[in-house]
Amino acid sequence: MNSAQRNTKPVRFLEGERLYLRPFGPEDTAGYYEKLFHPEIRRLTGTRQAFTIDGVRRYIEDKSGSPDTMLLLIALSDDDQIIGDIALQDIDYVNRNANMRIAIGSDEHLGMGYGPDAMRLLLEYAYGNLNLHRIELQVFDFNQRAIKAYEKVGFKREGVQRDALYYEHRYYDSIIMSMLEDEYRAKYHQG
Template sequence: MKFLDGDRIYLKHIDESDYQIIYRVVQDPEIRRLTGTQSFLTYEKIAEAYEGFKKQNNRIDLMIVLKENDEVIGDLALLDVDSRNRNGSVRIAIHEEKFRSNGYGTEALDIILKYAFDQMNLHRISLNVYSFNKRAKKSYEKLGFEQEGILREELFYDGIYHDNILMGLLKEEYKRKK
């Protein structure tokens, strides 16, 4: 069932029927590289994790779905929501190369940012991106995110150290971009 609607995509809550998709995706070497995932997760561990996430009131886990054919093309989460300080963070994964560089990720983030700022009245959203993921960083900057810091050589992946870039976006900055 649709949770939030966009022009070409919609976002729906993750349910049990999506666990197999997530399991398949986390086996993909490129997804593992882009997300810095180094441990292998079983289907059972994924199901257990998402069942646990459902019980938390500080996150929303969603699938990104194409409107034209209801195909799942990615997932995202609004997490670490701190209602007292009115901030949270986001993470996103577009599952297959053929769906990347088409603006779907940017559209999905725009939908969840609008929800976070307008419906949840959050003030600040942050995210992390690895330095080698130039395409994602460009998408985030298009939405108004600014680099706020660098965790130098934080990820050791395939024998190489990579920086983890912290980016942030304030509600007023997002509104100015619109």
């Protein structure tokens, strides 16, 4: 890597006050791979699979090039530190809906409002630029912090998939939440 490449600031695709969302670059693969083995992230997402670095690289390349997925990193505005990732996936342009997921990758950044901030940035883009109508997500019932954050952003509980996850000798429910474009506009674009 030459000095010009080292001094290049990351692209800021969607920018807020405290953080921004940006596409993955080849330099992000190793860090993303490591976070996939963080015990708390694995528990909160119900992840059981072991990954390889090559598999993660292919996943990032496939998702980054797919028209039905937006896979982005969450970075702090002041120092460009990566704190998580967020995705809009299974984008259906005919029915105007998609699924959203988010993961904040370190304990030190949890509970600071970064997740809701990142979600609002992506929701603004999804409703304002992609012309989506409905965005849904799923969260396991034991993840009360995430449920509160999603409700704060404006997601509403829609249903429950009972005993949807078996993890560490127990079954857990999966809560389906969604937000419609008019609900988003009423909350964030009043007046």
